[in-house]
Amino acid sequence: xxxxxxxxxxxxxxxxxxxxxxxxxxxxxxxxxxxxxxxxxxxxxxxxxxxxxxxxxxxxxxxxxxxxxxxxxxxxxxxxxxxxxxxxxxxxxxxxxxxxxxxxxxxxxxxxxxxxxxxxxxxxxxxxxxxxxxxxxxxxxxxxxxxxxxxxxxxxxxxxxxxxxxxxxxxxxxxxxxxxxxxxxxxxxxxxxxxxxxxxxxxxxxxxxxxxxxxxxxxxxxxxxxxxxxxxxxxxxxxxxxxxxxxxxxxxxxxxxxxxxxxxxxxxxxxxxxxxxxxxxxxxxxxxxxxxxxxxxxxxxxxxxxxxxxxxxxxxxxxxxxxxxxxxxxxxxxxxxxxxxxxxxxxxxxxxxxxxxxxxxxxxxxxxxxxxxxxxxxxxxxxxxxxxxxxxxxxxxxxxxxxxxxxxxxxxxxxxxxxxxxxxxxxxxxxxxxxxxxxxxx
Numbered sequence: 001x002x003x004x005x006x007x008x009x010x011x012x013x014x015x016x017x018x019x020x021x022x023x024x025x026x027x028x029x030x031x032x033x034x035x036x037x038x039x040x041x042x043x044x045x046x047x048x049x050x051x052x053x054x055x056x057x058x059x060x061x062x063x064x065x066x067x068x069x070x071x072x073x074x075x076x077x078x079x080x081x082x083x084x085x086x087x088x089x090x091x092x093x094x095x096x097x098x099x100x101x102x103x104x105x106x107x108x109x110x111x112x113x114x115x116x117x118x119x120x121x122x123x124x125x126x127x128x129x130x131x132x133x134x135x136x137x138x139x140x141x142x143x144x145x146x147x148x149x150x151x152x153x154x155x156x157x158x159x160x161x162x163x164x165x166x167x168x169x170x171x172x173x174x175x176x177x178x179x180x181x182x183x184x185x186x187x188x189x190x191x192x193x194x195x196x197x198x199x200x201x202x203x204x205x206x207x208x209x210x211x212x213x214x215x216x217x218x219x220x221x222x223x224x225x226x227x228x229x230x231x232x233x234x235x236x237x238x239x240x241x242x243x244x245x246x247x248x249x250x251x252x253x254x255x256x257x258x259x260x261x262x263x264x265x266x267x268x269x270x271x272x273x274x275x276x277x278x279x280x281x282x283x284x285x286x287x288x289x290x291x292x293x294x295x296x297x298x299x300x301x302x303x304x305x306x307x308x309x310x311x312x313x314x315x316x317x318x319x320x321x322x323x324x325x326x327x328x329x330x331x332x333x334x335x336x337x338x339x340x341x342x343x344x345x346x347x348x349x350x351x352x353x354x355x356x357x358x359x360x361x362x363x364x365x366x367x368x369x370x371x372x373x374x375x376x377x378x379x380x381x382x383x384x385x386x387x388x389x390x391x392x393x394x395x396x397x398x399x400x401x402x403x404x405x406x407x408x409x410x411x412x413x414x415x416x417x418x419x420x421x422x423x424x425x426x427x428x429x430x431x432x433x434x435x436x437x438x439x440x441x442x
Contacts, residue, residue: 002374004436006381012114012392013437014075015068015414016350017057018121018165021401023081025123026052027059029096031087034129035122035404038181046407051123054402056422058100063424065107067415068398071430072437075114075159077349077394078104079121082146089125090142098153105157114159116394118219119147119204121165122180122404129182134171134193137271140203140280147204151211159215162349163204166221166291167197167249179405191269198252198281205283217287219349220249224295224328228311233300237308241298244306246332252281253288254340265305287391288341289349292329292376294322318372319354319410326375333383333390345391351376352396354403354410357427364416364427373429395433399424 004013019025020035039050057064068076082089084097108115120143124133128142147163155161164170174180176190184190205216225242227234243261251259256278258266299309315323329351337346353372357364377393384390400413408419414430417423 002377002381002436008384008391010391012074012347014073014077014114014116014392014394015071015398016077016116016394016396017398017401018079018118019081019084020051020054020121020123021397021403022055022057022064022399023084024052024054024056024058025050025081025084027056028084028100029087029094030081030084031089031094032126033081033083033123034126034133034181035124037126037129038183041183044183045405046409049402049407051402055399055417055419060422060424061104062107064398065104065111065113067424067426067430068108068113069111071414071426071434073113073433075116075392075394076108076398077116077118079118079165080150080154081123082120083123083125085149086125086146087127089128090145093149098149101150101154105154109157115157116160117150117154117158117162118165119143119150119161119163120170122170122174124181133182134175134196134200135189137192137196139196140199143200144203144207147207148211151208151213155208155211155213158213160217160287161208161213161215162217162219162289163201164197165219167194167201168221168245171197172244187265188269191266192271194248194266195270195274195277198249199277201253202277202280202283205285206280209283215286217285217289217347218249218253219289219291220246220253221291221350222246222328222332223293224325224331225298226295226313228297228299228309231300234298237300238298240306241296241308250336250340252278253285254282256282285344287345287347288336289347290329290332290336291350291396292332292348293351293353294318294320295325295328297323318368319356320406322353324353324372324375326379329376330379330383333380333388334386337388343389345389347392347394348376348380348390349394350396351393352412354412357400357411357413357416359416359418359425362425364425366427366429369414369427369429370432373433 171193243259301307399415
C-alpha cells in the first residue's frame with residue numbers, strides 16, 4: 001500500500017486546476033477569449049459548451065480551497081486568466097480580476113497552501129487573437145506586459161510560477177491539428193506559434209526575475225510514443241511524433257536548438273531570425289514540470305509530413321480513450337533528467353484520469369482512479385530511488401470541470417461536481433488521497 005513515508009520529507013503533494021475550466025468566465029469583468037469564440041462555432045465543442053459558468057469557482061473559491069486543505073495537499077496549482085486581468089489583452093487592468101486573484105492567493109496562504117501559479121492556461125484574450133494571437137511576433141511583448149501586471153500584484157506571495165501550461169497544446173494541437181482554439185490547421189501558423197510560445201515564456205521569466213521573483217519554471221506535456229509494430233517505418237514515425245510532441249520544447253529550453261526531425265517540416269515556416277531568440281528562450285529556470293497522462297501507438301503513413309497513424313493499443317483505457325501506461329511516466333522522468341535537465345528539480349505537474357463517475361447515495365466510487373494514481377505514484381517513488389531529482393507530484397484535477405472541446409462530459413476530478421446545482425462531493429479518490437497525506441480520519 002502506498003504511503004507518504006515512501007517519499008522524501010520535503011516532497012510536495014498538490015492538486016491542480018485552470019482558470020477558464022473552473023472560474024466562470026462570465027463573472028467579474030473578464031473579457032472575451034478565443035475559447036468563447038471557438039466554443040460558439042458549431043462543431044468545435046460538445047454541445048457548444050463553454051466556460052461562462054463552469055464550476056463558479058469565482059464565488060466558491062474558499063470552499064474549494066477548504067477541500068484542498070482538508071485533503072492534506074501542500075500546494076495548489078492554479079492559473080490566472082489573461083482576459084480576466086486584461087480584458088483587451090493589453091492596457092488598463094480589470095481591478096475586479098486582480099482583486100479576485102489577490103483574495104485567492106491570500107486564501108491559500110491562510111490555509112497553509114503553497115500557491116503554484118501558471119500565468120497562461122489557454123484562454124487568449126479575443127482582442128489579441130484578432131491580431132493573430134500566437135502567430136504574431138509581438139506576442140512575447142504582450143505576454144511580458146501581462147507577466148509584469150501579475151508580478152507587481154501577486155509576485156511577493158507566489159510559491160512558484162510557470163508562464164505557459166503545455167506549449168504543445170497551445171501551439172500544435174491548436175494551430176496544426178485544429179482541435180483547440182483558435183482551431184487552425186495551418187503549418188505556418190503552427191511553426192510560428194511553437195516558436196513564439198517559447199519566446200513568450202522566456203520573456204515572462206525575465207520580467208518576473210526583474211521583480212525579484214524566484215522558483216520560476218516551465219511546464220511541458222509529454223506523450224509516450226510507441227511504434228505500433230516492429231517495422232522501420234513505424235519506428236521512424238514514432239521518432240518524428242516524439243520529436244514534435246516531447247522534444248521540441250525541451251530542446252528549445254535547454255539545448256538552444258530544435259530537433260532536426262521537426263525542422264525538416266517547420267523550418268521554412270519559422271519567423272525570420274528565429275535562431276537569434278534562444279538567448280531569450282533559455283532564461284534560467286529553477287524547475288521543470290512534466291504533465292503526463294498516456295502513451296500513443298504510432299504507425300507509418302505515406303502522407304505529407306509529418307504523417308503518421310495513431311492506432312488503438314492493448315492497455316486498459318480511461319474515459320478519454322487514453323491507454324493507462326505508467327511506464328511512460330518512468331521513461332520521461334528518467335530521460336528528461338538524463339538528456340536535458342541534469343540536477344534541475346522536476347515536478348509531475350499534472351497526472352490523473354477521466355472516469356465516468358456517478359454520484360449514488362451521496363457517494364462517488366472511483367477505484368479506477370485510485371489504481372491509476374497508485375501506479376503512477378509508484379513510478380515516482382522508483383524514479384526518486386534511482387536518483388531522479390523529483391520534488392513533487394500534482395494530481396489533475398481537484399474537481400470535475402470544463403474539459404475544453406469535450407465540454408463537461410469527461411470527469412477528471414477528485415471532487416465530483418453536479419453541473420446543474422454545482423454541488424461538490426468528494427469522491428472515493430479524494431478520501432484516499434486524504435488518507436495517504438494525513439492519515440485516516442473519522
